[in-house]
Amino acid sequence: MILEEVYETIKQRIKEKPEGSYVAKLTTDDKKSAINKICEKIGEEATELILAAKDNKKDEIIYEAADLIFHTMVLLAYKGIEFEDLLKEFEQRRK
Ligand SMILES: N=c1c2ncn([C@@H]3O[C@H](COP(=O)(O)OP(=O)(O)OP(=O)(O)O)[C@@H](O)[C@H]3O)c2ncn1[C@@H]1O[C@H](COP(=O)(O)O)[C@@H](O)[C@H]1O
Incomplete structure (x- = not known):
């Protein structure tokens, strides 16, 4: 599913912080902390x-x-939460 693929890319960008990455910029502490920016x-x-x-x-x-x-999704990934955890939460709420 596209959301899972984007989530994996987000996790990779947070880890590897490549030049020009929006996610890397947002999740790196600079003048403002990453958590404040997100x-x-x-x-x-x-x-x-x-x-x-x-x-x-x-x-x-x-x-x-x-x-x-x-x-x-950037916030969840930054906090080390797996996409699967979000899916499980929705699964638990299912009626
Ligand atoms: N889905 C997205 C996505 N949606 C929105 N955005 C960015 O989120 C920002 C939205 O902010 P705004 O609407 O305020 O627009 P803006 O004024 O340009 O943003 P700012 O400069 O003010 O932060 C824009 O810069 C968009 O480019 C995204 N950036 C990246 N992705 C995905 O994330 C992956 C990783 O991206 P990079 O980290 O850039 O490689 C990509 O492969 C994409 O799949």
């Missing part, structure tokens, strides 16, 4: 998704939802 992006993307939803613009809703999910 959490700020999640806040921004959540706000942008809310605004898109209120404007009722379907394409923008999809675009902003993808940004929010992506940055949430």
